[in-house]
Amino acid sequence: MTTQERGATYTEVFASREFRVLFGGFTLLVAGDQVKMLALSALVYARTGSPGLSAAAYMLGFLPYIVGGTFLLSLADRIRPRALMIAGELLRVVTCLLLAFAGLPIWAMLVLVLATGLFSPVFGAARSALLPDLLPGDAFVLARSVLNVTAAGAQIGGLAAGGAILALAGPAGALAVTAALSALAAVVLRYGLPDFPARNASAGKPEGDGAVRETLRVNRALLADPRVRGLLLAQWLPVSLVVGAEAMLIPYLGNSAGLALAAASVGLAAGSFVVGRFVSPTGRERLAFPLAVVSGLPLLAFAAQPGLAGAALIVLLSAAASTACQLGLQRWFVDAVPEPVRGQAFGLAAAGMMTGQAVGGALVGLAAELTSPHTAIVVTGAATVISSLVLHRSLRAVTRRPA
Missing domain, CATH: 1.20.1250.20 (MFS general substrate transporter like domains)
Known part of the structure; x- marks a missing residue:
């Protein structure tokens, strides 16, 4: 009986070393993002005293998905997935350190979060598309289940940890902790994940479309x-x-x-x-x-x-x-x-x-x-x-x- 017929097990999913690496990186990502947005919100409130701006800062991490998902997603198939996911972690490191220690004005902090967040859908897409390659059939579905459970737990844990870190180290310290988590995730991905080739065979060819044009074209084709x-x-x-x-x-x-x-x-x-x-x-x-x-x-x-x-x-x-x-x-x-x-x-x-x-x-x-x-x-x-x-x-x- 095949795995697809009998259904996979969580033991089989975690038997994959590559999935364990993705799982660890994903857990650090979700928990770190909760700490980052909580710390940013607290930092904005501490400097402005505005509840509205504080709430807006907390929600900024979600808004770039609209633009990034419309114009940049083709990068997920044009760049090697390991390199892309590592780039995402390093970008988060730089963003958190700038927010914590660069002394940026509030408007610049918000623009930085928006601009760097545009690529979040691309990094997530690279990880999701890799799962069926690592775990075919029903094991892929169980892997998605594991990540769903992890997301829920890491969100709650990240908020709880974020509150504790804020109390102990303040917003800048919490952002520094998030940067450290992302740096750790980058190391785990670099040495724990194989360097799979880019999925799109036309990636990088001179005659190929640019990333924005390719994203729009493929989005239209998928929706059609x-x-x-x-x-x-x-x-x-x-x-x-x-x-x-x-x-x-x-x-x-x-x-x-x-x-x-x-x-x-x-x-x-x-x-x-x-x-x-x-x-x-x-x-x-x-x-x-x-x-x-x-x-x-x-x-x-x-x-x-x-x-x-x-x-x-x-x-x-x-x-x-x-x-x-x-x-x-x-x-x-x-x-x-x-x-x-x-x-x-x-x-x-x-x-x-x-x-x-x-x-x-x-x-x-x-x-x-x-x-x-x-x-x-x-x-x-x-x-x-x-x-x-x-x-x-x-x-x-x-x-x-x-x-």
Whole structure:
């Protein structure tokens, strides 16, 4: 029986030395980014006293995905993945040290974060596209599950560690710690990961398009393919709406919202682990559609205006279903996209998800302005169910993989 038929195991995934290297680098990346953005926010607030600028500084790490995902993603296939990921870590080292010790004015600090963040989708795309090469078949899906669980844990751990480091060393010290983590990750990648060739055979050729033109061309081609477009929308819409609903927990719960948000992270990790560990490969794919629908249903319970415990349970269930749904789509997506542009395809999926979450949060916020926070969450739950029903073809077995 093949790995694809019986399903991989986490033991098999971690048996890959290359995956262990990627896993370690990814953990350092997520935790370090949480510390960096928290420290930057604290630094801006300390120098300006402005809560608005402090919040804006914290969110700046997410905004560049829109521009980087639109214009630069072809670099993920044109440059050797190890070199690209190392460049990402070194760029983060330089950025953190400049923020901490260069004495830049606030506007320059924000511009620096925006400018260097433009390449974040490219670095992430290189890592994601490498996974199917290292771990083919169902092992790739479990590897994605591991990274989902790691992301949730590292976000919580990074925020907790960031708070402790801020208290002990201040914002500059926290940024220096982030720089050290990134430098360590660069060393781990350099000596632990093979130097795979660039995926796109035309990379670097004089007759080839420039990075921006190539990115735009491939993005158009991917979105023009009905199967790829449907799978992209299936990865974007339900999750973006669920995350948008979570953005209303602060106005809904006030100072207690942090506990509910932590519950959402627990749900993300639990959904990825349970479905990845205990459901067969074909079972995950069959569950993609019902899980997408189910991810919106718990949010309807906000019509009863639950308290903290009820709200935490609701968002935990919703987050668990939405992230588990994503696992069922991964192999379909790998099969649907051309191998030479796999890095850009994964980058487009990630950039669209980040953009969708920002847009989803804004739309839910607008709905709350017109109604109330709990009503906006209910509307978002209904929108999640409706969008999943509309996308039912993409959320079902749209293609069969050769045996």
